[in-house]
Structure formats: structure tokens, C-alpha cells
Amino acid sequence: MKKALTLCLLILLLSSTAVIYADSKSLIGRTIKSEAAVTLNGKDIGQALIIDGVSYAPVRVIAEASGLEVGYKKGEVILTTETDVTIDKQAADIEPVSIEAMQKEKKRLEIESQTLSNYINDADKVIAIHKDALSKVDDTLKETYEEMIDKAEEEKAGYQRRLAEIESRLAKIEVALSASNK
Template sequence: MKKFVSGIIVGVMLFAGASAFAAPTSLIGQKVQGLFTVEKNGKKVADAVVINGSAYAPVRAVSDAAGVTLSLEGKKIIMEEKIPLTSESSPTATATPTTAEGLSAERELLVTAIDKKQAHVEEYRNHQVDFYTTLIKENPNSKSIPDWQAAEKKGNTRLEEIKAELTSLQQQLSDLDAQIAEVQK
């Protein structure tokens, strides 16, 4: 994953060349030099336009393809790696300890993962889903409303996925607590 993101960054830097340092402050009125397709594993991710030697692609599409989450904080777009919910990455997926101390350490890791996931749910709701809802409400005559509605729907779907991951982690914690109670008998 990191290699893919690094590859994108290096590619953009090579593609943009020295013009990145001399880029105009506004793209308004600039000539589009070309339209390119952004692909991952042979599948189209998005279209990118090239203006003054720099490629511009939709951040949402690129972040989804790269497997990272996107959030907004003021005028900052923040990309973070998704925490996959697979048996390999689950805090309890390692060889489960059988001692009370080992189980307690495992529990601490799981509680930390739950806290991070809960924060992620709130952040995603506030900065992703609510962002598009606000855009739609504040710009009822915009031609971009269908795009915003699609992004809002996609955001709601992703939010439900994150909530499901949180529920799974909470179930793992409940199971671990039962295991700790059993060991302490």
C-alpha cells in the first residue's frame, strides 16, 4: 500500500517536473494540456487533467483506489490508511495468550483499536458525510448536486462499513472479556 502511494507521489513529481515550483496561484484560464486515465491494476480509477505539466485527479477516487480514508479539517484534506478488519490485522488474531496477563495486554490493544475506530466514525461523519449534506443544503441550485448526492451516498455507505468494523471490534472485546473471566476462575 505504501509503495503504491509512494509511486503516485513520485510519478506526480516526475510528471510535474520543475513546473510545480512555478505553478500559478490560479488555474482559471489555464489551458488543459491533456486528459489522462488513472488506473490501478488495469481498472480505471478516474480521469486526470494535465494543466501546466501538473496532473489533477479527484482526490476521493485516488484515495479510494489507494485504500486510504479521506477527511476534511478546515481547508486541509487528510489521507490516512484504512485499518483493515481482517483476521491478520485484528488485535486478537495473533496466537491468543492463555495467561491473565497476556489476555489483559490483548484487551488493552483491543480497547485502543476501539477508541480509534470510534474517533474515526465521528470524524468521518463530521468531515465527510455532513460536508456533502451541507453543500447540498447551501447550494440548492448548483449543477454539482448530483455529484454531491452520489458522494454523500458513498460516504454514508463507507460510514456504515466503519460502524460494522466498530461493532466487530466491540464483539471481540466482549469475547475476550469472557475469556479473561474464564481464566480468572
């Protein structure tokens, strides 16, 4: 989420820069038409100025609220992250992200993994119950029970595929976290 917000803010800032450059007139002397609150996750973090229908938000306030460091050098605003972990993409197959983001993703995947394991166990129980019932019902209901067994087996296979994907992703996150601790 933080990465997406940062990207949106950068796009906003770049588009504002393009408008300023395209206009080629200085903002000096222009009239501020109004101000607008800038909020992040419902929290007021500053004010944006509205000049000729374009909002100009405070870069430093937005960037720092998004976890970026802000610098200025010779007419250039420089945004950097301090917690990025650069890892071997081939080894871990994930983009550089913050350690905190990887830990959150790991926790989320562990919960999803446990949930899928429970679904697989439940599917096994359903399949067993339907197979037991299949041996006891008359021929008119056998097709219905066979369809229910097939459906439960398909669902179980889907859960198993997703669980394998999650376990692979968790292993990659572990590699990345281990690399960041070195």
C-alpha cells in the first residue's frame, strides 16, 4: 500500500512539474485561488495551494509522511527511501521493498497459508463423508454424490495450488529478509 501511495504521489508531483514547465510562466505574482487540505489515511498532513485550477502540494510534507527522505540540491527536489532492501531478483524474484513491508507480507501469507491448510483439511473431510455416503445411497443419488466429490476434489486441488504458491513466496521473502540482516 505504501509503495502504491508513493507512486501516486510521485506521479502527482511529476504531473505538477509538467504543468509548470509547459506553462513556462513563473508562479510569482499569480493569485492563490484557494487552499485544500492534504490528508493521508484520513490524517491532515498539510495544505495544498490552488493556483489557476492546479493544486500545488507541499512535497516535503507528503514525502516524509510517506516514509521518504527529502533533499534539495541545485533546483532539484530529491526523494529517497531509507529502508529499501535491494536483493538479488533472480534469487528472490521480488522487487526491492522495505523490510517492514516484507514482514507484513510474510505475516499475511502465513495467515493465508494456515487458512488454506484448514480448507484442505475440511475438503478431505467432505470428500470422505461423500464417499462414505456414496457407498450407502441407491443408484438414483450416486451421480449427485459423485458430482459433489468431484467438486470438492477440484476445490481441494485449487487450495493446494494456491498453498504451493504461498509457500514459494514465503521462502523467497525469507531469503530476502535473511539477506537484509547481513
